[in-house]
Amino acid sequence: xxxxxxxxDGRREILRQASVxxxxxxxxxxxxxxxxELQPQSSxxxxxxxxxxxxxxxxxxxxxxxPIVQGSRWVGCRTAPGPWVIAPVRTRPPAPPPEGRERxxxxxxxxxxxxxxxxxxxxxxxxxxxxxxxxxxxFQDISTLPGxxxxxxxxxLTGARAGLQLAMESLGRWTEVAADRRLELLDELGQxxxxxxxxxxxxxxxxxxxxxxxxxxxxxxxxxxxRSCCTLESRVLxxxxxxxEFDSTLETVYLKGDPNAFYDLLVNLIRNxxxxxxxxxxxxxxxxxxxGSTLRLTVRDEGSGIRPADxxxxxxxxxxxxxxxxxxxxxxxxxxxxxxxxFGGNIxxxxxxxxxxxxxxxxxxxxxxxxxxxxEGGRP
Numbered sequence: 001x002x003x004x005x006x007x008x009d010g011r012r013e014i015l016r017q018a019s020v021x022x023x024x025x026x027x028x029x030x031x032x033x034x035x036x037e038l039q040p041q042s043s044x045x046x047x048x049x050x051x052x053x054x055x056x057x058x059x060x061x062x063x064x065x066x067p068i069v070q071g072s073r074w075v076g077c078r079t080a081p082g083p084w085v086i087a088p089v090r091t092r093p094p095a096p097p098p099e100g101r102e103r104x105x106x107x108x109x110x111x112x113x114x115x116x117x118x119x120x121x122x123x124x125x126x127x128x129x130x131x132x133x134x135x136x137x138x139f140q141d142i143s144t145l146p147g148x149x150x151x152x153x154x155x156x157l158t159g160a161r162a163g164l165q166l167a168m169e170s171l172g173r174w175t176e177v178a179a180d181r182r183l184e185l186l187d188e189l190g191q192x193x194x195x196x197x198x199x200x201x202x203x204x205x206x207x208x209x210x211x212x213x214x215x216x217x218x219x220x221x222x223x224x225x226x227r228s229c230c231t232l233e234s235r236v237l238x239x240x241x242x243x244x245e246f247d248s249t250l251e252t253v254y255l256k257g258d259p260n261a262f263y264d265l266l267v268n269l270i271r272n273x274x275x276x277x278x279x280x281x282x283x284x285x286x287x288x289x290x291x292g293s294t295l296r297l298t299v300r301d302e303g304s305g306i307r308p309a310d311x312x313x314x315x316x317x318x319x320x321x322x323x324x325x326x327x328x329x330x331x332x333x334x335x336x337x338x339x340x341x342x343f344g345g346n347i348x349x350x351x352x353x354x355x356x357x358x359x360x361x362x363x364x365x366x367x368x369x370x371x372x373x374x375x376e377g378g379r380p
Contacts, residue, residue: 010121011029011042011121012042012044014114014117014118014121015027015028015029015042015043015044015075015114016044017114018044018075018077018110018111018114019045019077021110022077022107022110025077025078025079026044026045026048026049026052026053026077027043027044027075027076027077027111027114028040028041028042028043028044028048028052028053028055028075028076028077029041029042029043029073029074029075029089029118030053030055030073030074030075030076031071031072031073032057032069032070032071032072032073032074033070034070036057036070038055038056038057038060038061038074040053041073051078052077052078055074055076055084055086060084060086061074066256066364066366069341069342070341072088072089073088073089073115073118074086074087074089074115075087075088075089075111075114075115075118076111077107077111079107085105085107085108085111086111087108087111087112087114087115088115088217089115089118089122090115090116090119090217091119091120091122092116092217092218093112093116094112094218094219095218095219095220103369157196157199157200160196161200164189164192164193164196165193167189168186168189168190168193171185171186171189172186191231191232191235194228194232195232198260198263217256217257217258217342218256218257218258218259219254219255219256220254220255220257220262221252221253221254222254222255222262222288222363223248223250223251223252223253223288224252225259225262225263225266226246226248226266226286226288226297227246227248228263229263229266229267229270230244230246230270230286233267233270233271237270237274237284240274240278240281241281242274242277242278242281242282242283242284243281243283243284244270244283244284244286245283245284245285245286246286246287246288247285247286247287247288248287248289249289250289250290253290253295253365253368254366254368254369255295255343255363255365255366256343256366257342257343258342261338261342262338264334264338265334265335265338265339265361266286266299268331268332268334268335269299269335269359269361270284270286270299271331272331272332272359273299273300273301273303273357273359274301275303276301276303276304276305276356276357277301277302277303277304278303279303279304280302280303282301282302282303282356283302284299284300284301285298285299285300285301286298286299286300287300290365293364293365294345294362294363294364294365295362295363295364295365296360296361297360297361297362297363298358298359298360298361299358299359300356300357300358300359301356301357301358302355302356303356303357304353304354305351305352305353305354305355305356305357306349306351306353306357308353311351314332314349315332315333316333317333332347335347335361339361339363343363343364344363344364345361345362345363345364346361346362347359347360347361347362348360348362
């Protein structure tokens with residue numbers, strides 16, 4: 001499909017301005033193809049040379065342990081003399097640097113701004129193309145169904161949140177209840193409010209994807225997300241009398257992607273482990289460790305285990321070992337999809353019938369924002 005002329009002109013102008021700010025060096029936009037190659041889309045130079053647009057995946061993204069996600073886009077240029085400097089095309093500004101200490105170069109900051117402008121331009125153009133005939137029954141269109149479901153769920157959640165806040169205000173003034181008990185109840189309700197906020201943010205991301213927008217991508221602390229998930233899930237599993245234990249010595253490890261998707265990924269694994277442990281409650285152990293240049297997340301249970309004949313099928317859409325009506329067969333499919341497409345990771349399963357199952361998630365750790373961790377000869 002031919003792109004609108006306004007879109008082509010807008011992209012060309014963004015690249016031209018970035019090139020001017022970088023001393024006239026050619027600035028190029030690439031997209032990751034299905035073959036994990038960086039294909040040039042456009043350049044600030046009307047007739048760029050081969051060396052101005054030939055960006056090697058091995059020497060850039062893979063060297064810096066950046067996930068190679070099909071369809072992701074990057075804007076960059078080569079310093080003179082020096083390495084490539086690149087930045088992602090995104091729709092949200094990057095998170096502020098740790099402790100407010102900026103370590104990115106002037107070139108990188110310029111390309112960050114150009115990538116943000118390109119992402120916002122794409123989003124605007126996608127939105128302007130949505131006009132079309134009104135469908136008589138949107139529920140028959142699978143492409144609009146996720147957005148409809150997300151919209152219908154987010155409204156009652158927002159109302160429930162408002163009701164909880166009013167209840168918390170009333171509880172704070174309820175002098176008939178002892179002060180320590182009031183604090184305990186307020187803490188419990190506060191955790192529920194946080195869970196609702198997280199659910200609404202996730203539904204908002206679903207609606208964005210249904211509208212054709214890019215998936216949320218930001219820099220976030222994986223340790224904090226895992227710790228928060230374990231805290232909340234331990235409260236859920238308390239009713240089933242299944243202890244949830246979290247073991248990690250890590251303080252912070254930053255990943256790039258959607259923190260809500262990462263949170264949901266872990267929830268799926270924990271609740272699968274809980275279902276397998278229902279017959280004989282035993283602790284579920286969540287571990288988080290740093291192995292080489294990867295982050296390793298494990299969820300271990302002592303439940304019923306998975307039969308060898310089923311191990312090869314657990315990632316098939318619709319396949320489940322649960323009783324009819326108790327499982328959709330999509331939980332592990334979502335887990336595997338998020339790992340591969342968003343984080344460039346993978347999942348391994350080790351299970352013995354009658355003894356339990358261990359799910360091991362491995363995710364490449366992107367460069368952390370510290371001088372010692374920067375790759376030699378350049379930065380992403």
